[in-house]
Amino acid sequence: MKWIVFLFSSVLAVTGLVAQEDSGLDQLFSAFTSYSELPREVAYVHINKSVFIKGEELGFKAYVMDKGTKRRSLETRNLYCILTDSANRTIKSKMLLIEEGVGHGSFRLDSLFTTGTYVFRAYTNWMQNFSEPNYYEQTLEVIDPETDEYRPHTISEKTLDAQFLPEGGRAVAGLESVYGIIIKDASGQGVPNLEGSITDKAGQEITRFKVNPFGIGRVGLLLGKSQAYYAQFKDNEKEYRIPLPPTYPEGIVLKLTDLKTDIGLSLEMVPGPVTPKDQSYHLSIHNGDEIKAFPISFTGNLKQLKVIPKADLYRGMNVITLMDQNSRPLLERLYFNDRGLEFFEAFRTRSVIDSGQVKVTLEIPGLDTRAFSSLSLSVLPDNTSSYSHDHNLPSYALLQPYVNGPVQNAGYYFEDIDARKRYDLDNLLITQGWSSYSWNTVLNHPPLYRFDFEKGISYTVRFNKRDSEDFYIYPTANNPSQLLKLKDGEVDFTVEEFYPREGEKLAISEISKKGGTTPPGAAVHFKPAGIPKYTPRFNISIPGPPQERISEIEFPPISFENLEKLQLLDEVVVTKKRDATRMEKLRDRSNGRLDFFEIDDPRRNLTLASYLSGRGFIVNENLGSVSIISRTPNSPNNARPIVYLDGILLQDFTLLYNFLLIDIDYIEINRSGIGSGIMGGGGVIKIVTDPSLRFARRDGTLSFNEYEVPLAYGVQKRFYTPVYPSYTSAFFRKFGTVDWHPDVRSDENGKFHFQFKDYGLERLRVFVSGIVNGESYALGSFSVMPGIDPANSQ
DSSP: OOOEEEEOEESSSOOOEEEEOOHHHHHHHHHHHHHTSSOOEEEEEEESOSEEETTOEEEEEEEEEETTTOSBOSSOOEEEEEEEOTTOOEEEEEEEEOBTTEEEEEEEOOTTOOSEEEEEEEEOGGGGGOSSOOSEEEEEEEEOTTTOSOOOOOOOOOOOEEEEEEGGGOOBTTSEEEEEEEEEOTTSOBOTTOEEEEEETTOOEEEEEEOOTTSEEEEEEEOOSSOOEEEEEEETTEEEEEEOOOOBSSEEEEEEEEOSSEEEEEEEEEOOSSSOTTSOEEEEEEOSSOEEEEEEOOSSOSEEEEEEEGGGSOSEEEEEEEEOTTOOEEEEEEEEEOTTOOEEOOOEEEEEEETTEEEEEEEOTTOOTTSOOEEEEEEEETTOSSOOOSOOHHHHHHTGGGSSSOOTTGGGGGSSOOHHHHHHHHHHHHHHOSOSOOHHHHHHOOOOOOSOOOOSEEEEEEEEEOSOSEEEEOOOSSSOOEEEEOOTTOOEEEEEEEOOBTTOEEEEEEEOTTSOEEOOEEEEEEESOSOOOOOOSSOOOOOOSOOOOGGGSOOOOOBOTTHHHHHHHHHHHHHHHHHHHHHHHHHHHOSSEEEEOOTTOGGGGSBHHHHHHTTTEEEEEETTEEEEEESSOSBTTBOOOEEEETTEEOSSSGGGTTOBGGGEEEEEEETTOTTSGGGGTTOEEEEEEOHHHHHHOOSSOOSSEEEEOSSOBOOOOOOOOOBOSOSSSHHHHHHOOOEEEEEEOBOTTSEEEEEEEOOOOSOEEEEEEEEETTTEEEEEEEEEOTTOOOTTOO
16 A cells, blocks of 8 residues: 655645545556656757758757656667658658767758758657657748749638637536636637637626737636626637637536745535545646645535645646546646746857957856756847747746647747746646646556667677687777677677767678688678657647748848868868867877877888887787787886777787788877886787778778668768858848857856857847756847947847
């Protein structure tokens, strides 16, 4: 028997801590424990714009969060990102490597795209185990000016959908209820600021209502029996008369009131056969990961008032459900508790122009430099029309997974939070009705572990023949080399957590009994071998509001022609700078001599034996065996050096037989053996190969087999912007792109630095998303005026 405990107090008197042994509560607790046993994660993607011109690059930064703890998910590594068209056909796809809960990539909007609406979706394979909408989805717009220079907005006759939804899901005749109001147009956008009235059948006005800029509001009503009621309002000279849902002759009405540090719950009953007053009820509160519950009794009083401290609620969303003694849900209400959540929106910035670049320094007051922080920054013209995302990171992580449908302009509720926005968010939650959690699923159908929690790719090597038990797995950019030994009778082996990048191959050598390396006779099976198909169970994105069309602005020719050449040239420069920095760091850490081998280095044609012979070692190669000794050892008892190949300590040197330097990145020789103890008397040799060089060779001399990897991780490349003929035109100011910085980290002083090309603009807008201090949210935007230091710019 489980004990369900919940702390609450009565409006009239504090009752303290209550523990109630109850079979209904025990059943609920047991079922919910099974349902929530598997951890959930939520994905959010910050995309640099929402309206693109064909040929541009779409940059994105992914954040994967643990749904229960509200922190970054440090487990998942594979995130699948796809772009689909209006017919749900996949146009582009990519597997993204997630590290420390974040990852970034890009899509080129190339010839595969035409003018139209597209959906960006991101998910993990693990998410397919669950019925809740934990994946990411965003509607985007692409404009192809060459084929669609003029596509006017066609305005059809507007038909409005108005819904009046009783709080908790039930209105009872004779009891006052709060109704959530939501009025939308045919595209799913809320109709702003409509006013109307509630009338009876005869047209007699009972009360008035008004909705906010998103078409949402609330009204309190006490309605009678056997009477029809209507909502009446007018839009664009058209009159609407919408019938309200009928009241029930019996049942329970729920009302929630925010009391600053507490919430008040009012539960009032009209008893009947379905809801008898002498039955036991219980009220549960959960967040999808944990649950609390306490009993409710109407035996002595048909109206129950409870006050619950917000400190006893969960951070973020709380799903409040009233159930009968058989755990049948009767009423449900969503409530958002922002207590304990931190949102960082105050930014201090400084900018200077230097060598044609605008260099920006950003500070976030309250930043803890010891904790993880990572920002994604989209730099656009100040009055852009191309950035209109419905969501930001907190709205997607904390709100969207708990509701049944899309939320218009959801990010609004988490920017500059005040009493008004809390009230607007609560009105939204009343209109959402039941949460995305199906109680039938929770109580009767807990999720099954059908889809893997993926950390990289696994591969199985199965041999059709082999002459040895020793094999060498060559390193890739994200994986070190491996030496594997098969046992007698084994015909295969499996390697987990393989992280290949696009363009890389798996390379394997069999180490022969004579010490040489030969291509093995084997087949390789990779898992996953393709991006898993994901069928969304919810519609969680809506097309944005109609954008200003390029037909209304003179569209200048944009140059994408030399983008690939510019990318290649710039990548070479960036790579050279990165390699120079890497060499400096390696030399700083080295106790010996480092030799780096450039691509055109003539020494690449030498064997390792020839190279080491010129570095103070005696190398003998004979029938596959290799011996290496130092000419001037530091220990008379040990002239044999310690040798590492790609981080692997070699017990014998047979693998180095006739070893060519063609694949070498660098070799470090520590003749003194400092730091290696008595075994380092002959010195230390560290050999590091470069996988990209190995895979580029096709000279017929390979001593290994290469295997195509069917699914690899996208390579994180620098973001490129097209060349615009004018940076002062109306078109550029509305639709142009300045820059995108997907992963900006703070320095040791807590400052974030980034830069972009100076286009002579007086003011730009930087849109911010990010995780700071390990688990808090950075969001919002700020202006940059190149050459001017806006104190505390917002």
